[in-house]
Amino acid sequence: IPPPPPTAPVGRIPGGGFSPYAGCKLFRQLPISQKTKDGLAPKYTEMSEIQRASLPHSLCGRDILGAAKTGSGKTLAFIIPVIEKLYRARWGPEDGVGSIIISPTKELAGQLFEELKTAGKHHSLSAGLLIGGRKDVDEEKRRVNSLSVLVCTPGRLLQHMDETPNFECSQLQVLVLDEADRILDAGFKMELDAIISQLPKQRQTLLFSATQTKSVKDLARLSLKDPEYISVHAES
Numbered sequence: 001i002p003p004p005p006p007t008a009p010v011g012r013i014p015g016g017g018f019s020p021y022a023g024c025k026l027f028r029q030l031p032i033s034q035k036t037k038d039g040l041a042p043k044y045t046e047m048s049e050i051q052r053a054s055l056p057h058s059l060c061g062r063d064i065l066g067a068a069k070t071g072s073g074k075t076l077a078f079i080i081p082v083i084e085k086l087y088r089a090r091w092g093p094e095d096g097v098g099s100i101i102i103s104p105t106k107e108l109a110g111q112l113f114e115e116l117k118t119a120g121k122h123h124s125l126s127a128g129l130l131i132g133g134r135k136d137v138d139e140e141k142r143r144v145n146s147l148s149v150l151v152c153t154p155g156r157l158l159q160h161m162d163e164t165p166n167f168e169c170s171q172l173q174v175l176v177l178d179e180a181d182r183i184l185d186a187g188f189k190m191e192l193d194a195i196i197s198q199l200p201k202q203r204q205t206l207l208f209s210a211t212q213t214k215s216v217k218d219l220a221r222l223s224l225k226d227p228e229y230i231s232v233h234a235e236s
């Protein structure tokens with residue numbers, strides 16, 4: 001992370017903790033690549049509260065447990081750090097899967113894939129949407145190994161882990177659970193445990209949901225390291 005601009009106030013982040021970027025209100029003030037800024041700029045200028053509170057932490061690699069109501073902009077709060085981490089690492093097609101973003105439903109996965117395309121528009125990162133149903137899984141299997149970011153539902157991800165030859169995620173950098181409370185719920189327990197068991201423990205983990213997940217069991221299950229708890233109630 002480059003040093004903060006001299007004008008950036010140093011201080012407390014709305015969600016807790018300290019960062020030189022705590023006072024930033026605009027995306028362009030963040031320590032992110034120009035490519036990402038250019039992707040965001042036509043559509044997004046000011047950060048929402050959950051974005052302001054979490055991005056200073058997530059951008060320096062910390063694990064996050066973020067809670068904010070539906071419609072508060074949680075998607076960009078995890079998409080930006082995913083893009084930046086892989087961009088800084090110069091992640092390429094031969095590096096395997098760099099980030100996995102898990103969403104509970106096909107519809108939500110589809111929406112966040114669109115947001116990823118917006119923010120990542122000027123990057124050369126390859127990303128794929130892996131959801132059950134309509135898509136041809138054999139065609140997907142041929143492509144999966146060259147993708148850097150996977151946006152997926154738990155079932156389809158597990159199917160690829162089990163069936164796709166040479167599926168390689170041992171270098172995974174960032175794991176994201178969107179709607180984490182739903183994914184950590186009993187309904188996905190078997191699938192999620194099977195997925196987690198195949199992922200490296202050394203990684204950044206970002207959990208976002210509408211309600212705060214603080215179950216110690218869940219955190220142990222996900223091997224979270226000293227996570228920042230960020231809870232935002234009012235919209236900015």
Ligand code: ADP
Pocket residue numbers: 043044045046047048051068069070071072073074075076
């Ligand atoms: P959540 O996941 O918290 O329910 P989303 O990430 O789906 O919320 O965002 C909800 C809507 O707000 C989307 O249409 C998104 O494009 C928009 N949005 C997100 N962040 C911003 C922002 N900083 N400025 C303006 N609109 C935003």
Ligand code: MG
Pocket residue numbers: 074075178179
């Ligand atoms: Mg969402």
